[in-house]
Amino acid sequence: MSGMAAAQMTVSPAPEGFQGYLASLWPKAQELGVSRATFDRIVPTLTYNPRVVQLDRNQSDEVVINPNAPVAPFAPYRARQVNPTRIAMGRTVLERERAHLAEIEARTGVPAGVILGIYGHETNYGQFTGDFDLLRSLSTLAYDGRRRALFEGEFLSAMVMVERGAPREALTGSWAGAIGHPQFLPSVYLRLAQDGDGDGVAAIWNNQADAMASIAHYLQVAGYRRGEHWGYAVSVPAGLNRADLATNVTSPRCRRVFQRHSRWLTAAEWRARGVVFQRGEPEPDMMLSLIEPDGPGNTAYLLSGSYRAILDYNCSNFYALSVGLLADAIVR
Ligand SMILES: [Ca+2]
Incomplete structure (x- = not known):
């Protein structure tokens, strides 16, 4: 059956x-x-x-999905999620909450952009929380x-x-x-919610500073690494040997999500294989894994360990990529 x-x-x-x-x-x-x-x-x-x-x-x-179904392209999802309105709203929140965000970032190591990237995706910065x-x-x-x-x-x-x-x-x-x-489950609230404005209550139902402090704490506990950017848009040479890059690790959770990532190489090793960073220059020894969400010939992404903390929030590559790209667009 x-x-x-x-x-x-x-x-x-x-x-x-x-x-x-x-x-x-x-x-x-x-x-x-x-x-x-x-x-x-x-x-x-x-x-x-x-x-x-x-x-x-x-x-x-x-939930019953065909494992052989073609994988949907990322680009249309990205266009919907990382749109000019959401970027502009993120910048507005960034300006207004700059002091809180700076304090939260200093404490947790999670950058303001990534906090806002999640916040924007979950509820459009608190606008749509569900009724x-x-x-x-x-x-x-x-x-x-x-x-x-x-x-x-x-x-x-x-x-x-x-x-x-x-x-x-x-x-x-x-x-x-x-x-x-x-958008925390109650058990997550009890475990991880934080007071961001100092009034002693983690009022994630109506307080932006509390919401952002709670998101940051979640990511910190999930392994977001201070100073380690989530990922980088890259161009991949046509002749890249993808078979040589396949991961041999099977993730115990979200198997299909992690299957789309290559094995880890350093930034220097990726450059040596002809991969070109479109924006940003990671340290040569930074460990990164490749995802090509729109297939060969299109923009791909090299992902860090911090990216995986975003996956912990919602285990979907489209979600995590889109959060990272919104983060970059807000703070650009
Ligand atoms: Ca509070």
């Missing part, structure tokens, strides 16, 4: 059992530090949301059960956020539980 058929046959439990299921979560919530008062204030207000179950079903169908009620979505998805372990944990994390003072009405986001300006 194909995965798609299995997904379509998944039967949701009846909505009538929803409140009983939530009540059964009390011991777990208590263990995490949620008070009875908070639990009793929130849970009776939650109702089953069939819309998010439908969206979750659609997504599970999309699904977080606790309602997560409780429904947990009850539905296709990915209960994930969503039950996120629901309980969201309850902990409320316990610690996050305003219930501010917790809105995508149907799948990503909230606020940086």
